Amino acid sequence: MRMAELSAESGVPVATVKYYLREGLLPPGERTSPNQARYSAAHVQRLRLIKALTEVGGLPLASVGAVLGAIDGDETPHETMGVVQQELAGTPPKVSDEAAEWATALLRDFAGRHGWKWHPAENKTTGNLIAALATAKELGHEELADRLDEYFALAMRVAELDVEVVTGLTSFDKIIEAGLVATVLGDRIFTGLRHLAQEFVSREVLGRAPSR
Amino acid sequence: MRMAELSAESGVPVATVKYYLREGLLPPGERTSPNQARYSAAHVQRLRLIKALTEVGGLPLASVGAVLGAIDGDETPHETMGVVQQELAGTPPKVSDEAAEWATALLRDFAGRHGWKWHPAENKTTGNLIAALATAKELGHEELADRLDEYFALAMRVAELDVEVVTGLTSFDKIIEAGLVATVLGDRIFTGLRHLAQEFVSREVLGRAPSR
Incomplete structure (x- = not known):
């Protein structure tokens, strides 16, 4: 297909498609003349992926490039999901040293109980968790942190379902892509x-008028 | 306490505190002289809440105002959590009409099976869900949507735990605030x-080298 059709099929404006081509996010089409190229269904799919990563995942283009590089590389689906997670994590909010130390100790203890390797420095997921727990502590709301094990048990069930969904697919490329979809769209x-x-659960329990 | 101490305690710069006072996000302190005021622990807590909403929740200041208005009003905790959810939802990404119709039909059917009132127009949570499911459909990855009932069953367990955590607190104001914390920090x-x-589950299952 020509550029105009590629744009219509993917819902990405022509100027944006050209920008992605220049930035190397989209592989070049097959040249048919000095100023025309032919694009394939794979180009449409790649544009839809970029759209999902930017519009739903809220990723900046530099992160999109990192994610697409992981998809195109020799990484396993496990490693690709790791790259996606790190790019999605963004920059953790700033918290006080005291609260950060409290949250780090909590999570280190938690990791120990669950038999994990503890590598907070290079892992943005852990950094984000520490920042969120520290913020709760600063607000005087440790009640969420008190139930971390119960939340984690449910998170494990969700992750098992995620992996089951992804591995149900037959083609390897589909699995890689599904891992990305499960992470970016799955979170949302x-x-x-x-x-x-x-809303459903709290209507009954928390729907009474205030009595303060 | 004075302004300088309020800033140090909350970790919010003086210029920002003054801006929040002008915008009405922070109630004025008690005047002690024409150009000095005294602030209380409640001011520190309010500043920490604003920080959590902006830095962790990523809310713009207009949304922060809406959330604080709900906290200060006569709404039940259930209604307050609803306001927080709507403000956190943001603007759903754009999707094609065809995919949006598919996702809307899917969710309407889902709501029917679970006995919900169906009001997608005024509910941003539903709008976001439709957009995320439609994006998955556009990408040719309906596998997440196929397991919606299983994901929802787990989401119900998480929500039951959320509500249990929040209602475990004794003071009404604490419950309102905890609902906010559970939503903003709980998502993160x-x-x-x-x-x-x-990472844990997929290492075994998806950690093999690609064989494509």
Whole structure:
């Protein structure tokens, strides 16, 4: 297909497609004349992936490049999901040293109980968790941290379902891509379902008028 | 305490504190002279809440104002959590009409099976879910949508734990605030735990070298 059709199929404007080509996020099409090229279904799919990563995942283009590099490389699906997670994690919010130390000790203890390798420095997921728990501590709301084991047990069930969904696919490329989709869209979908469920559960329990 | 101490205690710069006072996000202190005021522990806590909402929740200041308004008003904790959810939801990404219709039908059917009132227009959570499911469909990855009931069953367990954590507190004001913390920080914490769990679960299953 030509550039115009590629743009229409993917829903990405022509100027943006050209920008992605220049930045190397989209591989070049097959040249048919000095100023025309032919694009394939693979180009449409790549553009849709970039759209999902930027619009749903909120990733900056530099992170999109890192994720696409991992997809195209020799990484296992496990390693690719790791790259996606790190890029999605962004920059953790700043917290006080005292609260950060409290949260780090909590998570180190937690990791020990679950038999994990503890490598907080190079892992943005852990950095984000520490920052979120430290913020709760600063606010005087340790109640979430008190139930960390219960939340983690449920997170394990969700992750098992994630991996089951991804490995149910037959082609290796599909599995790699599904891992990415499960991470970027899966976070958004589960958070949405949790909010719907909170509305459902809390209506009865927390729907009484205030008596303060 | 004076302004300087308020800033040090909360970790919010003086210029920012003054800006929040002008914008009405922070109630004025008690005047002690024409150009001095005294602030209380409640001011420190309010500043920490604003920090959590902006830095962890990523909310713009207009949304922070809406959330604080709900906290200060006569809303029940259930209603307050609803306001927080809507403000956190942001603007759903754009998707094609065809994919949006597919996702809307899927979710309407889902809501019917779970006995929910269906009001997608005024609910940003539903709008976001539709957009995320539609994006998965556009990418040719319906596998997440196929397991929606299983994901929702787990989301219900998480929401039950959320509500249990919040209602375990004794003071009404604490419950309102905990609902906010559980929503803003809870999303971040659960997503982090899910990513850790994915790493754990997928190492065995998806850690093989690619064979494509």
